[in-house]
Amino acid sequence: MRELASKGQLRFAYFRWAIVTVPLILLLGFASGRMAPSGDENLWFAALDKPPIMPPGWAFPVAWSILYILMGLALALVLNARGSRKRRPALILFVAQLLLNLAWTPVFFGMHQVVPALVIIAALVVLIALTIWLFWQVRRTAGLLLLPYLAWICFAFVLLYQIHDLNPDAQSLVPSRTIDQIEIR
DSSP states (O other): OOOSSOHHHHHHHHHHHHHHHHHHHHHHHHHHHHSSOOGGGSHHHHHSOOOTTOOOTTHHHHHHHHHHHHHHHHHHHHHTOTTOTTHHHHHHHHHHHHHHHHHHHIIIIITOOHHHHHHHHHHHHHHHHHHHHHHHHHOHHHHHHTHHHHHHHHHHHHHHHHHHHHOTTGGGSSOOSSSOOOOOO
16 A cells, blocks of 8 residues: 555545635635625715726625635645645745735725725735645645636726726715724624
8 A cells, every 4th residue: 555545534634624724714804894894884985986897785795705715725725735845835825815815805995095905906916826826836726716716806906996096085085983994893
């Protein structure tokens, strides 16, 4: 017998990682989204002029739920690839892009900072592309699972750029009840 682990054991090890990573990524994403009211719940955002390509409000939580699940599954694949030399750099890039992702909602919806939010998304595009490249080298499926995420972030960049064009004075559009709309619970 030349195998260290059977295919069943490897699948079970992946499942153990996925059972942790998927809920963790979902929890982090939803926690970030709860730091500031988002979508139509946010008076500032509701007052902004929106571009014609703006999806309906219900599409965002659905899309992000799917994307966070895919991210968690991709992360589990890479975490389970113990023998890969590219595993560590891939994980470092994944964490870096995830931190930027989680920072976006409070910056845009809470602090009403459109230009910094654009910079965050531009940096996300680069970091996600690099993460996909490294994930692909560790486990091809892990890289593929992140492609919808990259597509969504590219779309978000275009959408946010159009919002910025339509609302050059967005930061001062609606005076908030305090300095910002971030809620700490």
